[in-house]
Amino acid sequence: MKIVDTKKELFLIRFAALGSGSRGNAMAVQSAQTTVLIDCGFGPRELTRRLGRLGLAIDDVDAILITHEHSDHIGGAAACTRRFGVPLFMTHGTHVAGLAGAEDLKVTRIDSHTSFAIGDFEVQPFPVPHDAREPAQFTLSDGKCRFGMLTDIGTSTPHVVEMLSMCDALVLECNHDAEMLARGNYPHALKQRISGRFGHLENSASAQLLAQLDTARLQHVVAAHLSEQNNSADLVRHALASVMKCDPSWIGVADQDEGSDWRMID
Numbered sequence: 001m002k003i004v005d006t007k008k009e010l011f012l013i014r015f016a017a018l019g020s021g022s023r024g025n026a027m028a029v030q031s032a033q034t035t036v037l038i039d040c041g042f043g044p045r046e047l048t049r050r051l052g053r054l055g056l057a058i059d060d061v062d063a064i065l066i067t068h069e070h071s072d073h074i075g076g077a078a079a080c081t082r083r084f085g086v087p088l089f090m091t092h093g094t095h096v097a098g099l100a101g102a103e104d105l106k107v108t109r110i111d112s113h114t115s116f117a118i119g120d121f122e123v124q125p126f127p128v129p130h131d132a133r134e135p136a137q138f139t140l141s142d143g144k145c146r147f148g149m150l151t152d153i154g155t156s157t158p159h160v161v162e163m164l165s166m167c168d169a170l171v172l173e174c175n176h177d178a179e180m181l182a183r184g185n186y187p188h189a190l191k192q193r194i195s196g197r198f199g200h201l202e203n204s205a206s207a208q209l210l211a212q213l214d215t216a217r218l219q220h221v222v223a224a225h226l227s228e229q230n231n232s233a234d235l236v237r238h239a240l241a242s243v244m245k246c247d248p249s250w251i252g253v254a255d256q257d258e259g260s261d262w263r264m265i266d
Contacts, residue, residue, distance in 0.1 A: 012031065012032075012142060012144050012145045012265055012266060013029065013030065013031050013140070013142055013145045013147055013168075013169070013264075013265040014029075014030050014262045014263060014264045014265065015027065015028060015029045015030070015147055015169060015171070015262070015263055015265075016028050016054050016259060016260050016261060016262045016263065017171070017222070017224065017254035017255075017259035017260040018037075018042065018047070018050040018051065018053075018054070018259045019041070019042065019050060019254075019255070019256055019257065019258075019259045020151075020224040020225055020226070020254035020255065020256060020259065020260075021072070021225060021226060021227075021228060021255075021256030022072050022225075022227070022228070022256075023041075023072060023256055024041035024042045024046075024072050024075065024076070024256070025039045025041040025072050025073050025151070025224075025225070026038070026039050026040055026041055026042055026047065026050065026259075027039065027149060027171060027224075027254075028051070028054060028056065028061075029121070029140050029147055030056075031119070031120040031121060031142045032120065033119060033120055034062050034118060034119030034120040034121055035056065035060045035061050035062055036061070036062060036063050036064070036065060036118055036119075036121060036123075036140065037061055037063070037064045037065070037086075038064075038065045038067065038138060038149055039064075039065070039066060039067055039073040039074070040064050040066065040073075040074065040075075040076045040077040040080055041071070041072045041073050041074070041075050041076055042075075042076045042080075043075070043076040043079050043080070044058075044076065044079050044080050044083045044084065046076070047076055047080055050259065053259070054259075054262065058080075058084045058086070059084075061084075061086050062086075062087075062118060062119050063086065063087050063088075063089055063118045063119075064077060064080070064081070064086050064087070064088050064089070065089045065090070065123065065138055066088060066089065066090035066094055066098070067094075067135055067136060067137055067138070067149075067151070067152060068094050068098070068130060068132035068133070068134075068135035068136070068152060069093075069094050069097040069098025069099075069132055069133060070132060070152070073152070074090075074094070074098045074099070077098075077099070078099060078102050078105060081105055081106060082104070082105065085106070087106045087107075087108060088105060088106065088107045088108070089107075089108045089110050089116075089118075089123075090107065090108075090109065090110065090136075091109065091110055091111070091112050091125070091133075091134040091135075091136050092109045092134060093132075093133035093134020093135075094132070094133060094134055094135070094136075095107055095109055096133065097132070097133035097134075098133075110125055110136070111125070112125045112126060112127040112134065112136040113125070113126070113127070120142045121140045121141065121142060122140070122141045122142075122143070123138055123139075123140055124138065124139045124140075124141070124163065125137070125138055126138070126139070126159060126160065126163040127159070128150070128152070128153040128157075128160060129153060129154045129155055129157065129197060129198050130152045130153055130154055130198055130199075131154070131193065131196075131198040131199065132152070135152065135153075137149050137150050137151070137152075137153070137160075137163075139163060139164070139167065145168045145169075145265045145266075146166065146167045146168050146169075146217075147167065147168065147169045147170075147171075147265065148163070148164045148167035148169070148170045148171070149170075149171045150164060150170070150171065150172050150173055150209075151171070151172075151173040151224050151225040152173065152200065152225065153173060153200070153201055154196055154197045154198040154199040154200065154201070155197045155198075155201075155205070156201075156205070156208075156209045156212070160209070161209070161212045161213060164209075164213055165213045165214035165215075166214050166216065166217055167213075167217065167218060168217050168218065168219050168220075168265045169218070169219055169220040169221075169222075169263065169265050170210075170213075170218060170220065170221050170222070171222045171223075171224050171254070172201075172206055172209070172210060172221060172222070172223055172224065172240070173200060173201045173206060173223075173224055173225045174201065174202075174203050174206045174223040174224070174225070174226060174231065174236040174239065174240070175194070175199075175200035175201055175202060175225050175226065175227055175230075175231065176194060176195075176200060176202050176203070176226075176227045176230040176231050177202060177203050177230060177231050177232070177235050178195070178202045178203075178204065180227075180229075180230040180231060180232075181194060181195060181202070181227075181230040184229055184230050186229070186230075194227075194230075200225065200227075203231070203235055203236055203239040204239060206223070206236075206239065206240065207239045207240055207242065207243050210240060210243045210244070211243045215244070218244075219265055219266075220252065220263045220265070221240055221244060221250075221251055221252065222251075222252035222253065222254055222260060222263065223236045223237070223240060223251060223252065223253045223254065224253075224254040225254075226253065226254075226255075226256075228256060233253040234248070236251070236253060237249070237251040237253065
């Protein structure tokens with residue numbers, strides 16, 4: 001493991017999106033000596049470029065956690081681990097559904113209810129309702145700060161609320177605005193899938209979930225996985241700000257093309 005930031009005393013954990021949306025997802029979470037990616041929806045060249053925007057190199061990455069087998073989350077994982085040797089962590093179902101036949105890859109299968117360590121981090125997976133084989137989302141903790149990630153979920157559960165309470169930072173799916181989706185030009189079947197209980201959270205459902213959490217320690221809320229056709233950053237910010245009782249500008253939004261800048265947890 002490397003010390004990847006000479007000013008590490010200024011933060012305990014920091015995080016940033018490399019990109020977030022239906023065309024590719026990856027989230028970097030970094031402690032003083034450990035860097036983890038959550039999802040790898042970009043190929044080697046694009047991943048390297050996006051890491052560079054954050055001042056990272058692929059050699060800084062210690063592991064890649066995969067949430068599920070949909071291509072915008074796993075599409076670049078096989079090529080990246082073959083080229084760079086970064087180990088992959090995912091559930092049995094995700095491995096079978098997403099990387100069938102790729103026996104040469106360095107994959108650690110995880111249980112979605114059992115925590116494990118990667119460097120500085122204790123990683124706690126948790127299962128979510130989504131139309132994938134065995135999807136999981138994650139919290140990461142260095143023993144002092146706790147980061148929570150939740151994208152690609154159709155409806156919340158009590159276990160999800162328990163897992164995401166008392167986080168210091170939260171990345172939360174706000175996929176679509178219900179009215180925009182209903183009025184849009186997607187085929188009816190696709191609209192039903194997106195809005196179904198195994199699809200994606202719409203803005204008001206994300207706000208309702210946020211309202212159920214214990215947010216006493218929350219320093220950052222970043223909305224993620226916004227639909228480029230059926231949502232807007234302004235709608236998302238106002239929906240979440242109404243729960244947090246904050247100015248909408250305090251709510252971060254991860255973009256498909258630019259991702260997000262580093263946010264520090266202290």
